[in-house]
Every structure is written in structure tokens, then in C-alpha cells.
Amino acid sequence: MRAFEDFKTANDARLDAIERKRADVLLEEKVDRIDRALSEQKSQIERAALAGRRPGLAADPALSEHKSAWSSYLRRGDISALAQFEAKALSVVGDPTPGGADGGYVAPPELDRMIETRLRQVSPMRGIATVRTTGANVFKKPISLTNAGTGWVAETAARTQTTSPTLALLEFPTSELYANLAATQTLLDDSFVNLEEWIATEVEEAFAGQERAAFVNGDGDDKPRGFLDYDAVAEGSYV
Structure with missing residues (x-):
């Protein structure tokens, strides 16, 4: 004016x-x-x-509140806000109460995706192996032990009946991979530090190293069974 x-x-x-x-x-x-x-x-x-x-992008209030509660838990150990979001502990046995002896808290999905993305970039085994996502304790895959019957035939000729292929079921038990991180209180109190980014950076190489060792030489005891741990058989005896 x-x-x-x-x-x-x-x-x-x-x-x-x-x-x-x-x-x-x-x-x-x-x-x-x-x-x-x-x-x-x-x-x-x-x-x-x-x-x-201009209409704004509506964020899920529950997800935002969960992320805020997760940040308070990481920085100050405050579980009061985070406990209300937990319906069960991470452990499938023992004390199911969040924060109990065998309990835990579920991290926000963004942190899980961040770690998965970093592992795909630094872990060579993830470029060789087939990665499957499952919510069960065992991943099951049917395979054929015999080849399906086939043959050449004229367009209008009769087809002879072939034998049915024999199927078997491969089972891959899942295992849990963990990391204990050490952080100073000064780091946790610094509001400019992205704790989720720091966690993903710290665990990516450690997880990748564990995966490399287990997928090659793992004995299957609470870890994947490596391909070198299986008994060698003659090619003609392979089924």
C-alpha cells in the first residue's frame, strides 16, 4: 500500500x-x-x-506419527509413543510384549527399503542369486525331476500319450540377519543427522559381507546353506 x-x-x-x-x-x-x-x-x-x-499430497497420518515415534525411540530411547503402534514383537517365540525380553519394534518401511536398495548395489551375490520376497518362515519352490514327454508330429496326426513329469518340492528356510550399531549420544542428539541414512550406511557392507560368506560356505545353521557345503555328486547321478 x-x-x-x-x-x-x-x-x-x-x-x-x-x-x-x-x-x-x-x-x-x-x-x-x-x-x-x-x-x-x-x-x-x-x-x-x-x-x-493447489491440492497438496495427503500423507498418511499414521505413517507420519509412526516415523516420529521411531525417531524418538532412536534418539532418546522413548518407547511410550512407539509401543502403541506395535501389535506383536519381532520374535516369534518368547515374550510377545513390545520391549520384552525377546521383543522388539518394527522399523518404518522406508528404512527397510533403503537397506534393501543399498544391498542390491554392494552385494555381488544379489546380482547372481534369485531374490524372492516371502512373509513365511520357509520359501517353497516346486521343480520337475523328469522332463515332460514331447515329440514331433504332423499337424493333423494323432498325439501319443506321454508320461507326466514328476515334481518335487524344494524348501528354503529363511534366516535372520542382524547388526548391533554403536553410536555416541552426541550423534543421537544432533538433529541434523539423518539416523535412518546413517543406519543404512553402517549395515550395508556388514550385511553384504555376511551374505557373501553364507551363500558360499554357509552350513545352514540359522543361516543360508552355501553351495560349497553340499556333497559333490557325479553329473550322471544328479536329479
Whole structure:
């Protein structure tokens, strides 16, 4: 409003000078500057009004609250807010109470995806092996022990009956991989530190090393069984 009042005063003076046929160059420049400032302010107000009318992306309140509770748990060990989100502990046996002797808390999905993404980049085994996602304790895969009966035939000729293939079931028990991280209180108190990014960075190489060792030489005891742990058989005896 002050700029508009200055504009009116300067513009009236300019018009008066024009009427008297003695236009002032400095006065003309002043009017132009004020006019440009008013135009810029108008554009900013219009952009702000348009942004206010633009619908925002609605975030899930429950997820936001869970992430906030998770941050409080990491930084201060405060479990009061996080406990209400937990319906069961991470352990499938023992004390099912969150925070109990065998209990735990589920991390936000974003942290899990961040660790998975980093592991795909640094773990060579994940580039060789087939990765399957399962919610069960055992992943089961049916395989064929014999080849399906096939043969060449004319388009309209009869097909002889073939033997059915024999199927077997491979079972891959899942195992849990963990890491205990050490952090100073100063690090936890620093609000500029992204704790989830720090956790993912710390565990990526440790997890990748454990995967490499287990997938090659693992004995299957609470870990994957490595391909070098199986007994070697002759190629003709392989089924």
C-alpha cells in the first residue's frame, strides 16, 4: 500500500509536469521503478494464491506419527509413543510384549527399503542369486525331476500319450540377519543427522559381507546353506 501511495504521488507529479510541458526525467524513472515493483508484488501475490489453492499430497497420518515415534525411540530411547503402534514383537517365540525380553519394534518401511536398495548395489551375490520376497518362515519352490514327454508330429496326426513329469518340492528356510550399531549420544542428539541414512550406511557392507560368506560356505545353521557345503555328486547321478 505504501508503494501504491508513492506511485500515486509520483504519477500525479509526473502528470502535472506533462501538463505544464516540463517533464522531469528523474520523475519519469521514479514512476517506472515503482510501477515495476508493483507489478512484481502482484505476480508474487498471484503465485502465492495459486499455490494455496493447489491440492497438496495427503500423507498418511499414521505413517507420519509412526516415523516420529521411531525417531524418538532412536534418539532418546522413548518407547511410550512407539509401543502403541506395535501389535506383536519381532520374535516369534518368547515374550510377545513390545520391549520384552525377546521383543522388539518394527522399523518404518522406508528404512527397510533403503537397506534393501543399498544391498542390491554392494552385494555381488544379489546380482547372481534369485531374490524372492516371502512373509513365511520357509520359501517353497516346486521343480520337475523328469522332463515332460514331447515329440514331433504332423499337424493333423494323432498325439501319443506321454508320461507326466514328476515334481518335487524344494524348501528354503529363511534366516535372520542382524547388526548391533554403536553410536555416541552426541550423534543421537544432533538433529541434523539423518539416523535412518546413517543406519543404512553402517549395515550395508556388514550385511553384504555376511551374505557373501553364507551363500558360499554357509552350513545352514540359522543361516543360508552355501553351495560349497553340499556333497559333490557325479553329473550322471544328479536329479
